[in-house]
Amino acid sequence: MTQGKTTTRKTDNRSRGGRAKTESGSSKKEESPEIKTVRKAQGRVEAFRELSTRISAGEAVTLPVQLTGQARREHVRSTLREDHATRIEEQSSGAKDKFDELSGNFFKFFRGTALLFYRDMVGQDASMPTVMALGDVHPTNFGVMPDKNGAPIFGVNDFDEVVYAPFTWDLKRGATGFWIAAREEGELSRKKRRKVVTKFVQGYLAAMENYAKNATEKNDAYRMDNSPKVIRRLFQEAWEDREEWLWDDYLKPxxxxxxxNDELQPLSDEIETFQKAVNTLARRKGFSKPDRAGELRVKDVCVRHGQGTASLGLPRYYVLIEGPSKNATDDIIIEFKRARRSALEGLTPPTEFTAGDKADRIVHGQRVQLAHGDIFYGAVEIDGDSFMSRERAPFRDDIDLDDLSYSTWKDYAEVCGAALAQSHALSDDLGKIDYDLEPSIVEAARPRKLFVNDIMRFAEEAADRLKADHKLFCEDHADGAFDTIDKVYR
Structure with missing residues (x-):
């Protein structure tokens, strides 16, 4: 398998009139750059899918994680070019902004390069129980968000990468995320980072054992009244009055x-397009007009610039919905973001379970993993592209890692581990898993001490490897490596 190469070919098969011919003799239309980019990316996904199948079957193959020196540099470069090919070819300003951000911050590099991380895991853990995996677990992908009634709850809050995968994939990604964040944001020593990661894994296993015994996962929810101290503080800090939030941050006089402003670019001529999208969303989700959403009338639309890390550069729109009072004090904002394939696609061990494609996949993951979640989480097609939707809320927020002490780092990691366990435990209740999942995970994680230490050692090694990758990326970025995609000329 050639690392990181996409192919463009010239042909000498021409008719007398000079037009290219197919083998059957019919004229062949030149594909658009966008279609070529999609075909190249799909080819790489299928190549890695085949590699995953071979690894799962026990074949001895060379893995990306084994590459060193210049070979590793070119693997990192080609993987990131491939992952951002559409954004690079569209010359999206967000793509340049993202590469600049990744260059300046190692934790952001980890968050924004999930494809690189998971290609190092291709085909691993085929014997482990499968769950509806979040796909991108790290400390800032947990937070406060609205539930189905618009009230604040805490839990996993980013479903862009969801896919059915071994439960260990989320634990390994989360453990590595906590390791890197505790180093970069918390400035904790290696010994203290080990304690933080251990708390994350132990919090997960303790909660999973509880669900195996009591099966309370469908009813549990972290709220203001029942959360540990570190999360109660987040609820308090995240809270903001809706009227103040709307007028301070979004509405014109x-x-x-x-x-x-620099972040919001109104597109008032797109109101009709997004009114249709909102109507479709309501129909697909099975609700008509929630009391707090008035008549579901779209008042305005804007492009939101500069948001996210992994998704920076992808089209993102905010849609303003008139509230019941009609005086702009209780309006609702729904976000529509263009969906893409999961970074885990083709990399996980083969499984019979599938979550769907693009936005439908994301919605399926949210429906499974967040039992009390936002009713506006959905999937619609706009101008031929797949978009996911969710409500923006005054209290949607994640934790400020800079404010955590060593003690609260451990407390927060433990709570996040438990929240992840709840989302996994729902895989056989609301998802497609057709066996009793929780006892299987508890059994697979024995002996407990060995399992916890294995995850911790994985995180330590992965973080050290990614730190070296970040150095290679920064050097290549400075040399203009991400101004273009990979091509092979012949």
């Missing part, structure tokens, strides 16, 4: 639309 009339209250009839978005206020333009």
């Amino acid at each position: 009339s209250g009839e639309g978005f206020r333009p």
Whole structure:
């Protein structure tokens, strides 16, 4: 398998009139750059899918994680070019901004390069129980968000990479995320980072054992009244009055639309397009007009610039919905973000379970993993592209890692491990897993001490490897490596 190469070919098969011919003799239309990019990416996904199958079957093969020196540099470069090919070819300003951000911050590099991380795991853990995996577990992908009634709850909050995978894939990604964040944001020593990661894994296993015994996962939820101290503080810090939030951050003086600034670019001529999208969303989700959403009337639309890390550069729109009072004090904002394939696609061990494609996949993951979640989480097609939707809320927030002490780092890691366990435990209740999952995970994680230490050692090794990758990326970025995609000329 050639690492990181996509192919463009010239042909000498021409008719007398000079037009290219197919083998059957019919004229062949030149594909657009966008279609070529999609075909190249799909080819790489299928190549890695085959590699995953071979690894799962026990074949001895060379893995990306084994590459060193220049070979590793070119693997990192080609993987990131491939992952951002559409954004690079569209010359999206967000793509350049993202590469600049990744260059300046190692934790952001980890968050924004999930494909690189998971290609190092291709085909691993085929014997482990399968769950509806979040796919991108790290300390800032847990947070406060609205539930189905618009009230704040705490849990996993980013479903862009969801896919059915071994439960250990989420634990390994999460453990590595806590290791890197505790180093970069918390400035903790290696010994203390081990304690933080251990708490994350122990919190997961303790909660999973509880679900195996009591089966309370469908009813549990972290709320203001029942959360540990570190999460109660997050609830308090995240809370903001809706009226103040709308007028301070979004609305123009009339209250009839978005206020333009560096982040918000109003697109008032797209109201009809997004009204259709909102109507489709309501129909697909099975609700008509929630009391707090008035008549579901779209007042305005804007592009949201500069948001996210992994998704930076992908089209993202905010849609303003008139609230019941009609005076812009209780309006609702729904976000629509273009969906893409999961970074884990083709890399996980073969499984009979599938979550669907693009936005439908994301919605399936949210429906499984967040039992009390946002009713506006959905999937719609806009101008031929797949978009996922969710409600923006005054209290949607994640934790400020800079404010955590060593003690609260451990407390927070333990709570996040438990929240991840709840989302996994729902895989056989609301997802497609057709066997009693919780006892299987508890059994697979024995002996407990060995399992915890294995995850911790994986995180330590992965973080050290990614730190070296980040150095290679920064050097290549400075040399202009990500201004173009890979091509092979012949």
